[in-house]
Amino acid sequence: MKRIDAINEIAAKAQETDALLIGNIGIPCKELHQACDMVNNFYMLGSMGLASSIGLGLALSLPERKIIAIDGDGSVLMNMGSLATIAWQAPENYLLVIVDNGAYGSTGNQPTATLKNTDLAEVAKGAGNKKVYVVDTPESLKETLKSMDNGIIVVKAEPGNTDAPVIGMAPEAILKRFMDKSSQPSR
Template sequence: MKRMDAISEIVKKATNINALLVSNIGVPCKELHQACDTPNNFYMLGSMGLASSIGLGLALALSDRKVIAIDGDGSVLMNMGSLATIAWQAPDNYLLVVVDNGAYGSTGNQPTATSQQADLAQVAKGAGNIKVYEAGTKERLRQILQETDDGIIVVRVLPGNADVPNIQMSPEDILERFMAEASRPSGSV
């Protein structure tokens, strides 16, 4: 399974539950934009390691909305403290999906520590998270997404980027569009 396949499954889940969707920096944002551009999507264009934290903040601030964050292994390795904070807060409206390709995909596929012995599912559990799931196939990811709305999913994918165009919105436009959507009650869509 490639990252784009995982993103397509996550998009189906987000659409079905009208979730706000925060995406990791770089190519994953472009892949999400290509798969399904919607005002519910917040594209992190330049803040590595913060998608999981921003998703958590949204879930805590907007308890009536479902929030899904798509983060990468490199970004989670950069901000592992977010896993402990997610465990501490444990909002039931927040799902973090860590797409682990064992590489820094947006900068040339340099290997991350997960390409060797680091195991982010074990790290998440060690940080105190109770609901931690692992997937290595599209079918398993789809099953987990159907069964849960909260917790952490670590999904292993092959390294590599889809050939997708750049997002043609400015960061300000992305923010304004997302904030307008996020401020609406979940049932008003």
């Protein structure tokens, strides 16, 4: 599966459930923007490793809203402590989807530790997360997303990026529209 396939399935879930959707830094955000730009999306343009933490913070502060964060293997490796904090807090409204392509996609596809021997699903379980699933096809991701509103899904994907264009909004505009949407009740 390609990362864009996973992004398409995750975005469809977010649309169906009116979830707030946090995108991972760099090219994955550009791909999310191109695939499914909506006011529910928050595009991380910096702060590698913090999509999972931002998602958790939103889930805790907005318990009535569904929150989905898309993170990458490189970012989660950079902030593995977030997996323990997610397990400790265990919000019922938070779904973390880690797209593990074994590469730092936004900086040239250099290999991450998951390419060789680090298993992020096992790390998440070891941190205390109870609902952790691994998928490797768009169909298995779609089926898993149908039955999950919280927990962690590790999506095994191939390295590689699309030619998604740069997001044409200023960071301030992204933040303002997301804050306006997140302050409204979900439908």
